[in-house]
Amino acid sequence: MQQQRSYTTQTMGTLYLVPTPIGNLDDMTFRAIKTLRDVDLIAAEDTRHTQQLLNQFEIETKQISFHEHNKEARIPELVEKLVTGMNIAQVSDAGMPSISDPGHELVQAALAADITVVPLPGASAGITALIASGLSPQPFTFYGFLPRKQTEQIAALEQIAPQPETMLFYEAPHRLAKTLANIQQVVGDERPVCLARELTKKYEEFIRGTAKEVAEWAQQNEVRGEFVIMLGGGTGRQAAQEKTDPLAELTPIEAVKALVASGLKTTAAVKQIAKARQLDRQTLYQAYEEEK
CATH class of the missing domain: 3.40.1010.10 (Tetrapyrrole methylase, N-terminal domain)
Incomplete structure (x- = not known):
């Protein structure tokens, strides 16, 4: 020591x-x-x-x-x-x-x-944002910046989103809308999300809502400033998922590959994993094809 x-x-x-x-x-x-x-x-x-x-x-x-x-x-x-x-x-x-x-x-x-x-x-942007977010301040997980590539970002979110603690991410304005769309795809529409931008500055702002509402806000508004994304913790979704998804420990793409390797057709494998994990089938199919 x-x-x-x-x-x-x-x-x-x-x-x-x-x-x-x-x-x-x-x-x-x-x-x-x-x-x-x-x-x-x-x-x-x-x-x-x-x-x-x-x-x-x-x-x-x-x-x-x-x-x-x-x-x-x-x-x-x-x-x-x-x-x-x-x-x-x-x-x-x-x-x-x-x-x-x-x-x-x-x-x-x-x-x-x-x-x-x-x-x-x-000063720390993550802690500053968290205490005003309205989400549970403890326990929390600080992740920082998610991977930029969509398939890697979705895989990272799949791993951490079911956890019960509040999660903190940093994101640049030009990537915010895409990242929030990926979060919505992974966690569903209703998970609470809070965005914080321009912290301590004149135009400091908090946007609070569901994953769907916040993703729609990012699509419909001009996004400026550096953001802290705060995602409310999961509520046991992982345990429920494991009952219908025997490959729950794998990322979505890895799970599709495993089913295809077992003899299932690609479209059927994608359909099964997308349904089990509440993912968009076409997005998962495209991500799978990119990884081939």
Whole structure:
């Protein structure tokens, strides 16, 4: 078992994980401002974006870029600086580092080098949305971004949707309508869903309704801003499904393949799985054909 040091007399530097506002700059904490001023270097996801934040609070600390596309080269460099005694703050563009943003691999590398990692509390879009959603706040599962490919997204939803806890997803505006349509296809029309957009900003908005109502809203309205999708937990649908679907542990496409392999015609296999799982037959057939 590894125990992280909590004292500050070490010769090596400290890695600070500093959350930044998800919209409203007033959500920046005094401690976060002080930390960004005191450290030797700020590792930022987008230095241009972070510079606007630094200017707002008159912070003059130097920055270095650290993002998804340069992390493999940058992590050894940052760890070396920490080992030599530099204190570094890592920030993402908005919210908590490592939560659907860069940071996790840097934390792992720092801990492997016996460097102290200090997290600061602050804004997180998922938690902020959850407490105002009206859905049960605990237990909940934070998933982040679902797979982009439709077949993979549906398969992921099939695995997690029957669970009883509230589920949180992040989604970009140009993919929202399609993702909500897939959610409706998997969970049916009546599961409660809440959308949160532009959190902490001027046009903050919550859209609450059934899976069908929210999917229709996304189809009929101009969608802007980053979204948190919150899906109410299942109510035992998985157990009921297993009684009529002996292949319930498989994804829909895997189940169709298994039936076809057993000698059933493709159309019959698709019909059986679509009926058992309350899926659209034509959509499942097309997804199956794409995977062949």
